[in-house]
Amino acid sequence: MIRTHQSITDTDELKPDLTPLLDIIFIVMVFLLLTASVKIQSLDVELPQTETQALQETESDPITVNITAESPYWALQGNEIEDWDAFKTELLKEVKANPDKPVVIGADKAGTVENMLKLLAFLQQNDIKATQLLMEEDKS
Structure with a gap:
């Protein structure tokens, strides 16, 4: 047992x-x-926190991109460009010629969001860093 x-x-x-x-x-x-990696479809945009910080970061001669409300919608360094393809070519030339200059985007508040998103997507595709988005301070 x-x-x-x-x-x-x-x-x-x-x-x-x-x-x-x-x-x-x-x-x-x-x-x-x-x-697990989840692909989030968004654009990373860093905006200046305050007006004084934005002024300190701006160099004396940045590459300026403007989006207007009426045709022609695009402007580079103050020169209006008629169509999107010509604008893309000119912007790439300007960035390659001056790689150390920051890109500053100024958009008309009456302009379309579609044009802003198109520009931001193009900048992201070509690994161009936009250092600032110009905005007016709300005075209300």
Whole structure:
């Protein structure tokens, strides 16, 4: 009888304890769920916090891009450009000629959001950093 009891105890000791393994599996699952990459379709735009900070960051001669409300919608360095394709070509030439100059965007408040998004998408595609978006302070 003692022998039988002894053999039952030996077989219980030979079974592996799976509790730590399950803990590790759940920790890995949680880690993978939290670190899974989710593609967020958005544009990163950093706007100046205050007017004084924006003035300090502006260099004396930036590359200026203007979006107007009426045709022609695009202007580069104060020169109006008739169509989007010509504007893209000129902007790329200007940035390649002056890679150290910041790009400053000024948009007319009556202009379309579509043109602003088109410009920001183009800047992001070509890895052009826009340092500022010019805005007026709300005086109300």
